[in-house]
Amino acid sequence: xxxxxxxxxxxxxxxxxxxxxxxxxxxxxxxxxxxxxxxxxxxxxxxxxxxxxxxxxxxxxxxxxxxxxxxxxxxxxxxxxxxxxxxxxxxxxxxxxxxxxxxxxxxxxxxxxxxxxxxxxxxxxxxxxxxxxxxxxxxxxxxxxxxxxxxxxxxxxxxxxxxxxxxxxxxxxxxxxxxxxxxxxxxxxxxxxxxxxxxxxxxxxxxxxxxxxxxxxxxxxxxxxxxxxxxxxxxxxxxxxxxxxxxxxxxxxxxxxxxxxxxxxxxxxxxxxxxxxxxxxxxxxxxx
Numbered sequence: 001x002x003x004x005x006x007x008x009x010x011x012x013x014x015x016x017x018x019x020x021x022x023x024x025x026x027x028x029x030x031x032x033x034x035x036x037x038x039x040x041x042x043x044x045x046x047x048x049x050x051x052x053x054x055x056x057x058x059x060x061x062x063x064x065x066x067x068x069x070x071x072x073x074x075x076x077x078x079x080x081x082x083x084x085x086x087x088x089x090x091x092x093x094x095x096x097x098x099x100x101x102x103x104x105x106x107x108x109x110x111x112x113x114x115x116x117x118x119x120x121x122x123x124x125x126x127x128x129x130x131x132x133x134x135x136x137x138x139x140x141x142x143x144x145x146x147x148x149x150x151x152x153x154x155x156x157x158x159x160x161x162x163x164x165x166x167x168x169x170x171x172x173x174x175x176x177x178x179x180x181x182x183x184x185x186x187x188x189x190x191x192x193x194x195x196x197x198x199x200x201x202x203x204x205x206x207x208x209x210x211x212x213x214x215x216x217x218x219x220x221x222x223x224x225x226x227x228x229x230x231x232x233x234x235x236x237x238x239x240x241x242x243x244x245x246x247x248x249x250x251x252x253x254x255x256x257x258x259x260x261x262x263x264x265x266x267x268x269x270x271x272x273x274x275x276x277x278x279x280x281x282x283x284x285x286x287x288x
Contacts, residue, residue: 010070022053040061047068049067054111097125105133109138117143126141145261148172180197
């Protein structure tokens with residue numbers, strides 16, 4: 001089974017992820033940007049930024065962005081795109097979202113879209129995000145909803161399980177961020193105030209089962225790793241089986257398939273100053 005908290009699957013899939021998965025993720029990144037109400041000139045952290053889907057949207061809107069990921073290949077793609085589009089105000093950092101290389105109280109907003117959900121220690125991820133936010137700054141974390149609310153990812157999960165039985169059948173993990181109550185409670189426990197979880201649904205058109213499989217092949221870390229372990233003939237046979245399975249499960253094509261994300265927003269509280277009573281007198285050295 002592929003460990004998605006490890007860097008190798010993401011390096012391996014980075015180029016395909018940029019072309020196949022980015023159009024899907026961009027829809028949710030745009031929704032998160034509006035929910036967090038980021039303004040031009042604000043400083044923003046994009047944690048587990050991948051190839052920079054959100055970073056580029058932020059930079060285009062005039063924000064100053066510090067983008068961080070643990071995948072060197074993802075960051076190379078981001079830097080290439082920033083240079084290509086001549087975007088200003090973007091700094092790129094290689095690092096761990098659980099140990100951010102940023103100062104306290106540095107950002108007006110901080111995002112981790114579909115990244116923190118994979119952290120080995122989510123508590124550290126929330127804590128680091130909160131630490132680096134300025135008082136009253138906005139934190140934003142997203143996760144995919146359970147598969148019953150995501151037909152697009154449901155067909156993908158069942159296809160992967162069919163091709164790689166070691167993964168087991170897909171199942172709802174009530175302790176994960178698929179559960180919006182967990183996302184809500186974890187952000188509150190980390191110290192965020194005014195936490196709200198917003199359901200965001202988008203649908204995507206696929207002309208054929210083979211087009212859907214191609215996108216999955218190019219943009220899915222588990223599938224990319226699976227492909228690397230097979231010969232060309234074995235992969236071709238597996239792909240034929242996958243297309244037939246997708247056609248039967250999600251057809252007829254052309255078809256639209258939806259996905260739902262939970263996007264949570266919260267605010268870093270402003271520290272309350274302790275009032276000094278006028279009735280309190282200093283303690284003299286003789287009274288100590």
